[in-house]
Amino acid sequence: MLEQLGSALQQVVAPDSLAMLLLGVAIGFVVGILPGLGGAVTLALLIPITFGMDPVPAFSLLLGMYVVCAVAGDFTSVLFGIPGEASAAAMVLDGFPLNKKGQAGRALGAALASSVIGAVFGVAVLTALIPVLSPLVLMIGPPELFAIGLLGLAFVASLSGKNMFKGSIMAALGVLLSLVGLDPNTGIPRYTFGSLELWEGIGIVPVVVGLLGGAELLQIMLDKDNRTRHHGRPKVGGIRTGVLETAKHWFLVVRASAIGVAVGIVPGLGGSMAQFIAYGHAKQTSKKPERFGRGAIEGVIASGATSTAKDGGALVPTIAFGVPSSVSMAVLLGAFVILGLDPGPSMLTDDLDVTLSMVWIVVLATVAAAALGYVLLRPLTHLTRVKGRVLVPSLILLLTLGAYSESNSFANVLVMLLFLAVGVVAIRWDWPRVPLLLGLVLGAILERYFILSHSIYDWEWLGRPSVIAIIAVALLLVVSQILRALRKPRTAVDTPRTKEGAAV
Amino acid sequence: MRLLPALAAGAAAMLALTGCANASAGDGNTVSLAGRTIELIVPFAPGGGYDSYARQLAPKLGEELDATVIVVNKPGAGGVLATNELSKAEPDGTTLALFNMPGHIGSALAGAPGVQYDVNSFSYIGRLSSEPDVVLTSEKGAIDTWSDVMKEKDQDPTRFAATGPGSNEYMDGVVLHSLLGLDSKVITGYSTSNEAYLGVLSGVVDLHSRSYGSQESALKSGDAVPLLTIGSKQGKKLLADTPVLADIVPPEKAELARSHTALVESGRAIAGPPGMKPEQLELVRDAFRKVVTDPEYAAAAEESRRPISFATGQEVADNVAALMRSPKAYVDLLEEAYGV
Numbered sequence: 014m015l016e017q018l019g020s021a022l023q024q025v026v027a028p029d030s031l032a033m034l035l036l037g038v039a040i041g042f043v044v045g046i047l048p049g050l051g052g053a054v055t056l057a058l059l060i061p062i063t064f065g066m067d068p069v070p071a072f073s074l075l076l077g078m079y080v081v082c083a084v085a086g087d088f089t090s091v092l093f094g095i096p097g098e099a100s101a102a103a104m105v106l107d108g109f110p111l112n113k114k115g116q117a118g119r120a121l122g123a124a125l126a127s128s129v130i131g132a133v134f135g136v137a138v139l140t141a142l143i144p145v146l147s148p149l150v151l152m153i154g155p156p157e158l159f160a161i162g163l164l165g166l167a168f169v170a171s172l173s174g175k176n177m178f179k180g181s182i183m184a185a186l187g188v189l190l191s192l193v194g195l196d197p198n199t200g201i202p203r204y205t206f207g208s209l210e211l212w213e214g215i216g217i218v219p220v221v222v223g224l225l226g227g228a229e230l231l232q233i234m235l236d237k238d239n240r241t242r243h244h245g246r247p248k249v250g251g252i253r254t255g256v257l258e259t260a261k262h263w264f265l266v267v268r269a270s271a272i273g274v275a276v277g278i279v280p281g282l283g284g285s286m287a288q289f290i291a292y293g294h295a296k297q298t299s300k301k302p303e304r305f306g307r308g309a310i311e312g313v314i315a316s317g318a319t320s321t322a323k324d325g326g327a328l329v330p331t332i333a334f335g336v337p338s339s340v341s342m343a344v345l346l347g348a349f350v351i352l353g354l355d356p357g358p359s360m361l362t363d364d365l366d367v368t369l370s371m372v373w374i375v376v377l378a379t380v381a382a383a384a385l386g387y388v389l390l391r392p393l394t395h396l397t398r399v400k401g402r403v404l405v406p407s408l409i410l411l412l413t414l415g416a417y418s419e420s421n422s423f424a425n426v427l428v429m430l431l432f433l434a435v436g437v438v439a440i441r442w443d444w445p446r447v448p449l450l451l452g453l454v455l456g457a458i459l460e461r462y463f464i465l466s467h468s469i470y471d472w473e474w475l476g477r478p479s480v481i482a483i484i485a486v487a488l489l490l491v492v493s494q495i496l497r498a499l500r501k502p503r504t505a506v507d508t509p510r511t512k513e514g515a516a517v
Numbered sequence: 518m519r520l521l522p523a524l525a526a527g528a529a530a531m532l533a534l535t536g537c538a539n540a541s542a543g544d545g546n547t548v549s550l551a552g553r554t555i556e557l558i559v560p561f562a563p564g565g566g567y568d569s570y571a572r573q574l575a576p577k578l579g580e581e582l583d584a585t586v587i588v589v590n591k592p593g594a595g596g597v598l599a600t601n602e603l604s605k606a607e608p609d610g611t612t613l614a615l616f617n618m619p620g621h622i623g624s625a626l627a628g629a630p631g632v633q634y635d636v637n638s639f640s641y642i643g644r645l646s647s648e649p650d651v652v653l654t655s656e657k658g659a660i661d662t663w664s665d666v667m668k669e670k671d672q673d674p675t676r677f678a679a680t681g682p683g684s685n686e687y688m689d690g691v692v693l694h695s696l697l698g699l700d701s702k703v704i705t706g707y708s709t710s711n712e713a714y715l716g717v718l719s720g721v722v723d724l725h726s727r728s729y730g731s732q733e734s735a736l737k738s739g740d741a742v743p744l745l746t747i748g749s750k751q752g753k754k755l756l757a758d759t760p761v762l763a764d765i766v767p768p769e770k771a772e773l774a775r776s777h778t779a780l781v782e783s784g785r786a787i788a789g790p791p792g793m794k795p796e797q798l799e800l801v802r803d804a805f806r807k808v809v810t811d812p813e814y815a816a817a818a819e820e821s822r823r824p825i826s827f828a829t830g831q832e833v834a835d836n837v838a839a840l841m842r843s844p845k846a847y848v849d850l851l852e853e854a855y856g857v
Contacts, residue, residue: 057563151719200682212594343564351821357738
């Protein structure tokens, strides 16, 4: 295996592969920074370029581009409070408040460092699991997925800021919204009001873009005297602090990466869930959970590590079975077929060198992206000093295009605007926004796998040990959070509420 | 303000990426599409067979028409959304779509909700591919051949894994149940066909039916075993040992099996909006034919596992018309498959 790892590295650093890798990194950086413009669409556009290429250079371009998107997206999240990618929305929650405090450098340093470690961790797990990939993925069936969905929902409380009640209401609202669309079992349209656009449900991308990004922008615009924005030069010098803090919180990086990989491995859960679980977990285990949402560096670290680690996990079912767990992975799978590779056992035997070269591509591309990010950090930070009346319209334009381009649908622009309004209202009256997102993502998962489990196993599945174990963990989590809230001294509530302290 | 040019450049790049940029329009009287931008709509998300076929075709078709052909993914309502849109688009040759013909015709036959188009009215350009559906099972499971399925060794009903009602794989499950009198049911709710396949692989569900192209990797890898072919297995070595649906149905069901086989084999076809000018339709049909019948193109397509099976636009239109006259019993089956 070690020998093959070495030969795979040689293939990746061969001149043609390396050139493709660097091209991929450059494209990925731009795409990642532009909010909403997703990696999946760009991957699809790049596919024709790879016709006739050898597998390793082709994957250098595609996979290199894709993993860099997640890293570059952190810049948009931290500097403008807009998630660069839907699966990196959690970075906004603490990265942006840190920026408002003038600590953009510290936040980005931590984000870049944790992203690199997360990526390396992700593919390291992939490599270590190669001998047991297949049985591992097959162990997880619909009942386990349903239980994992419940576990995710248990994090709502810790993502709710100060008010668990408000958080639960928002989560419930999210679950209700997830019911919009065709019933997955009978095909009957629900709450679609005669509009075919709603048949496939409310898309997560326009909701994230509107609820988190757009709402934040409108805040800037409505604030005539720019109170919410930091004046003067953002401290870029804090980069090293951020990197060192990541090192200090190494165990958190490992745990967040592990969550990312675990969620990524399971087809059907999707990457947007991993970040919130990791973020909720970081808050849950922090000694000072009240700082989360106001600029806690642990929040940045957990989100950064998860956003790249999940891709290592997502490669597992794609390589092992040809079952992609996201649209991006589906496009990558298309590349497999075009390049004449058969996902499945042969990827772990005859074509092992290609599989291992992907490991190196992820590592090298992330490191290159972090280095590029380090160099560009200073100029990019200057962007935040642009006046609101110039910045806001430009960004709104980008957000609109982002919401549109995901499925080339104007309906998604309307969805984005609607959730932008919801977001502004939520900020104004201090209702947490993230539980709504989590409810929307998990509602669909819970319904789908409940019905599947029931039609496959009737009720037997509720007695499976794995299901009982996961649900028990979820219950423990809920109980511990309630106890913690009850025990919390009342004085904490008296802390003067600042803009930064708004619920996430 | 160095930022503004940067942002403007970014916005311009995005406009180009999302296909908003439009080349100057030609004058209204000519049928030529030279210099125009043609949208080739794929009614599904990026990734997967339809997207790959379209992205392979677009540049070549553009060359042939001296135009720019861009691929636009418009997923939604299982393809019905994009089809409805195409039915209302300007028939000037600048909007084309790649259809999943079994779904396209099937949902019209069944009178599925949401269908706002007359399936016969489209300007069909030509067929790009046609392949059989293959029913497969896990290599590890108790079932080895189709006769095992028919013998029903198991006490429990045989289970098909599928995404949702109206999908090609759901249709196959319903049709096989009825035509062969199987004790079977379709388990629905998988989010993608790939996930449904994974359900079979893990032994939770028995069977999955899908087009040959999307199953080829699984069959080659040895993880999955082919059991039954719906359509022609000509030239497909992996299917050599499987029975063909049309050969194993009882005589009184033969007509239904023929209808279903024809629907499955209607494959992937390119179409324009209803009412394209005859000369322009000929122009586009001709360009399409030249591209896909070019031996070099066909070889490259074969190489990338997206084999071409060409039929002329007229043949596609005739086939659609014939399928729309399917026997009542078959329409009833499709209605069941669509949950209508």
